Amino acid sequence: MSIGGILSRSIWVFHFASGPCNNCDIEILDALTPRFDLERFGIKLVGSIKHADCMLVTGMINVKGAPRLKYLYDMAPKPLAVVAVGGCACSKGIFKDSYYTRGPVDRIIPVDAYVPGCPPRPEAIIDGIVKVVKKLRSV
């Protein structure tokens, strides 16, 4: 099996939140519940960026969060896929005119997949992960 094939079968996800309204975070947890059960695809949530293969970013990135996001990205073991979840992370969303935003995510680190929605449904998050899987398989 190719490197991408293996990577796509065991994706450990680290969740980074910086200034979300918290809805997106709850939808991400929803994707792990019995109804959707992402562990079927070998996806699990880990607590340390050092274990992660994929970073989910939610929220408009605020002034405090931006340098930390960059720092986490730099210290993660590569290859690492980045997914921007929610309207905020993709395009600042409702926080467009906020004085406190430094987002969206792709202004700070490269993003592999966008999941728009406010908040995106768990199906949409799974769809975003499928996009990442396809991208990994084609490596």
Next chain:
Amino acid sequence: MVLFYYVVFPGFLAVFVAGGIASWVERKLTARIQARVGPPFLQPFYDIKKLFIKEITIPEHSTRSIFMFSPVVAFAAVTVVSTIVGLNLINRAYGFNGDLIVCVYLLLIPSVCVVLGASASGNPLASLGASREIKLVLSYELAFWTSLAIPVLKTHQLKLASIMGFQAQNGAIASSLSGIIAFIVAIICMQAKLARVPFDIPEAETEISGGAYIEYSGPLLGFFKITQYMMLVILPLFLLEIFWGPVNSPVGILKYLLLLFIIIVLENTNPRLKIDQAVKFFWFGLFPLGVIGIILAMLGM
């Protein structure tokens, strides 16, 4: 031939494959208990393979050599134990005098390595995990040794093979009163040695995010994972050899599956203890129970 024993059967490769399957059973059953579907059969092996193609990151403020060596040493120690325990299963002639004590010491090394590696990584959460791991080791090890003293008292042997031979003639140790007490104490200590819920205090995903393992990535984390898989097989087998022999028959596999089932059910029906609760539980709950078992064993019960 010796190399074959260590690397292929019954050492590393056989136990690793069995451990991967056991780990899958654990994850699948857990998922079913939570009404989920659960991971595919090869998932543990995918995880390991993936970890071995990832990058190794070494923290800036770590002590490099200890950080790099401790996962490998943990892995090596478990490989040696599995060879000793496995060879005893195949043929009792392979044992040597005192291998029981050697095994218990070797089974302690992975915990020591976790503590060393975590302290060397220079991460505050990891050092919290290390301090908890040390306290946990101090608490369960006492109860574990008292439980192991009972079969030794009953058989007057320090050799795994002789203990198994004794059981083949006189019935399992666990069929006597003191034996069953020792077996129960040992099973609970095993849960702590495997760092499963309710004793997963050093890892505690939800509060100190992986704790002792937090700075490990790629192959180094992979070695720790392999160690955990192998421990999941070798520790129950070791207890079976001592308390509930003979194991080298198809019934032995059923006995192992029963122990695995007990581990999984305990894991899924308990909340995590706090470290002070765990220390109290082992020192003031299980240790006296073990001492009562020793007294009973001396009275010949």
